[in-house]
Amino acid sequence: MSVSFNVSDVPRETPASAPEWTPIAEEAARAARVLHPERYRMPRPLHRRVLTVANQKGGVGKTTSTVNIAAALAMHGVRTLVIDLDPQGNASTALGVEHRIGTPSVYELLLGEMDLREAAVPSTASPQLLCVPATIDLAGAEIELVSMVARENRLKQALSPEALTELDVDYVFIDCPPSLGLLTVNALVAASEVLIPIQCEYYALEGLGQLLSNIDLVRSHLNTSLHVSTILLTMYDGRTKLADQVTQEVRGHFGDTVLRTVIPRSVKVSEAPGYSQTVLAYDPGSRGAMSYVDAAREIAERGAGRVEAP
Known part of the structure; x- marks a missing residue:
């Protein structure tokens, strides 16, 4: 059950005549949040x-979580921007x-050839959602960035407070x-928070220590405000003991x-990108869509100070 769910949001009968609050009723209320986002707006940070x-x-x-959480926030009234920093451009595809x-992209943004307003375009997922797309040109960006002055700060400069306010x-x-x-380092320098998706399988935990070490290095030398604020468990299969073991281990360590x-x-979450859609647009009533809406609401509640953030 997600912490974001609030039974007070759903009309209920008087105690004398009210039916028992069942898991099915709860699932119906969660589906209503997805199907009628205008009624369940999320708080701004x-x-x-x-x-x-x-x-x-x-x-x-990683990309699936990025686009679906961003789309969920945008659909529920929170203006959101996605920066696609992966040369594969999968986030751009999912956001339509x-x-x-030749498309204006994050490549030009990193090289200083274009500003943020020129590169950001509306997504088909929501009028409140913007995206700076990635083209195949980005594949060679790391080589070009090596010789540049302040190469680790190129994205941070492009995402200045003034540009984001605009x-x-x-x-x-x-x-x-x-x-x-170097692309990931640019992303870590430009942000104040890190969201780490962790697959509920053993191999997903391997290499996590290296990622955390790199985050510590960036925090020590390039971005003192950087911290891991959010960890999201993905691809959970309740039929396996391994998923529960990984979940318990991650929660025990990161609290x-x-x-x-x-x-x-x-399956719906996996199918959606093939139609250039988020799962919220492809099948809004699916368990995957409802779960991403719950995750987005939980992030929004933390950002608004309604739930104590770590």
Whole structure:
């Protein structure tokens, strides 16, 4: 059950005639949040939040979590920006944003050839959601950045407070490539928070220590405000003991940093990118869509100070 759910949001009968509050009723209320987002607006944060979504292991749900959480926030009234920093451009695809060669993209943003307002375009997922797409040009960006002055700060300079204020965004999510190269370092320097998706399988825990060490290095030398604020457990399969063991181990080690919402393994979540959609648009009533809405609401509640953040 997600901490974001509040039974007071759903009309209930008087105690004398009210039926028992069942799991089915609760699922129906969660579905209503997805199907009628205008009725269940999420709170805006006390301050603008910039989160880098990072994990050097591929296939853990990093891009999927980025686009679906961003879309959920935007659909529920929170203006959001996604920076696609992965040369594969999967986030751009899921958000319905053009990213063919020649399209204004994050590549030009990093090289200083374009400002944020020129590069950010509306997503088909929501009028409140903007995206800076990634083209294949980004694949060579790391080589070009090596010789540049302040190469680790290129994205931070592009995402200046003035530029973000001009776009009037509350949340910025930076989707990183599955590596710990210069692009990921730029993302870590540009953000104040890190969101780490962790797949509920044993191999997902391998390499996590290296990621945390790199975050510590960036915090020590390049960005003193950086911290891991959020960990999201993804691809949870309740039929396996391993999923429960990984969940318990992660919660035992990271405590309240781990969101209470867990993203289940879902065919619908996997199918949605094939239609250039988020799962919220592809199948809003699915368990995957409802779980991402719950995760987004939990993040929003923390950002608004309604739930004590770690």
